Amino acid sequence: MPDPLAAPVAVAFSAGADSTALLLAAHTLWPGQVLALHVHHGLQAAADDFEAMALLTGRALGIPVHVCRLDARAQPGQSPEDAARQYRYRALADMARQRGAGCVLLGQHADDQAETLMLALARGAGLPGLAGMPERFERHGVVFGRPWLGVSSASLRAWLVARRQAFADDPSNADPRFTRNRIRAHLLPAWAQDFPAWRETLARSMRHIAQAQGLLDELAAEDLQGTGVPPAIGALQALSRPRQANLLRHWLRRHEAVAPSEVQLDALLLQIDACRTRGHRIHLKVADGQVQRDGDRLRFDRSV
Structure with missing residues (x-):
């Protein structure tokens, strides 16, 4: 503050x-x-x-x-x-x-x-x-x-x-x-x-959860250094599926201010996994925009 x-x-x-x-x-x-x-x-x-x-x-x-x-x-x-x-x-x-x-x-x-x-x-x-x-x-x-x-x-x-x-x-x-x-x-x-002390106990649980999310954010930030921003598809594919999901959530939340649903994220992960040829298309609606393939990288586009 x-x-x-x-x-x-x-x-x-x-x-x-x-x-x-x-x-x-x-x-x-x-x-x-x-x-x-x-x-x-x-x-x-x-x-x-x-x-x-x-x-x-x-x-x-x-x-x-x-x-x-x-x-x-x-x-x-x-x-x-x-x-x-x-x-x-x-x-x-x-x-x-x-x-x-x-x-x-x-x-x-x-x-x-x-x-x-x-x-x-x-x-x-x-x-x-x-x-x-x-x-x-x-x-x-x-x-x-x-x-x-x-x-x-x-x-x-x-x-x-x-x-x-x-x-x-x-x-x-x-x-x-x-x-x-x-x-x-x-x-x-x-x-x-x-549970008379419910405010304190729930607040404590939320602090633990926030700490865990902070560690996931640190991991995602490190992985983004390897994939670049926006992330390169090939570098994404080299990560495990949970780390891909963590990186994608972090990228979309921190850099594009959107949060994909679980269904959207699963669909995006499937499209990324299937993207093995030069002409393969990635296209998925998330919030007010689209995640698309742009050459060898992903792109979030609000203009479509």
């Missing part, structure tokens, strides 16, 4: 309980240096109320609130949640850069982290998904941090209530159509009944 004293500190501020607590804490630590970034997604009828609450809270605390209004509707075939998240990070990064912020702080907490693990398990995710949300990451050229990952939602709300600080409640958080909400309402209470 950059030194917060060297630049303004931005807080992603939805006006909900978690981000309100984060804004207050940051304002206490760095008075006069904090600014709030509010993203109006345009996806809910209550979005205008969230913006109004954000502006009201900012005025009461003497903290500037910057608002970005955008159309975060998903494209055909895109998950609405993923689309909103991508638009949000882009908007937050753009606003932070424009105002010279050294970092953007996010309000996700320990309960969010546990829900993320449960959701990843339900979807059959690999190690990157099971590792949960990192405390620090970079996206669109901006550093983001999550200081609340070791803090429960209940403690944040209790702190706000003790301070008589108002915040907005998002009605979509109770909508059972969303898997995350069903996990929050049903699975985690049942887990907590038998």
Whole structure:
């Protein structure tokens, strides 16, 4: 995390309980240096109320609130949640850069982290998904941090209530159509009944998983040095199938910002294995583009 004293500190501020607590804490630590970034997604009828609450809270605390209004509707075939998240990070990064912020702080907490693990398990995710949300990451050229990952939602709300600080409640958080909400309402209470220390134990498991994924990333980076970027097909074929899969996931995730499904990756591995002649074609759709053969190398192309 950059030194917060060297630049303004931005807080992603939805006006909900978690981000309100984060804004207050940051304002206490760095008075006069904090600014709030509010993203109006345009996806809910209550979005205008969230913006109004954000502006009201900012005025009461003497903290500037910057608002970005955008159309975060998903494209055909895109998950609405993923689309909103991508638009949000882009908007937050753009606003932070424009105002010279050294970092953007996010309000996700320990309960969010546990829900993320449960959701990843339900979807059959690999190690990157099971590792949960990192405390620090970079996206669109901006550093983001999550200081609340070791803090429960209940403690944040209790702190706000003790301070008589108002915040907005998002009605979509109770909508059972969303898997995350069903996990929050049903699975985690049942887990907590038998395992009181569930937040700590799940967090420990996620740290172990993140460490294992880090080792796989190191191996993939070493293998990429041998295959080049984008990878040479012949050099790929010299690796074992698990190392090929690990390298391809790493290349697509780190260099192209896409994640192939298990089915897509298996199909790509079969095409690579069969590519033994000069005229053999490799062509596979992944996310918003295609993995193709380009001479003796692979190429990810979004223009098709």
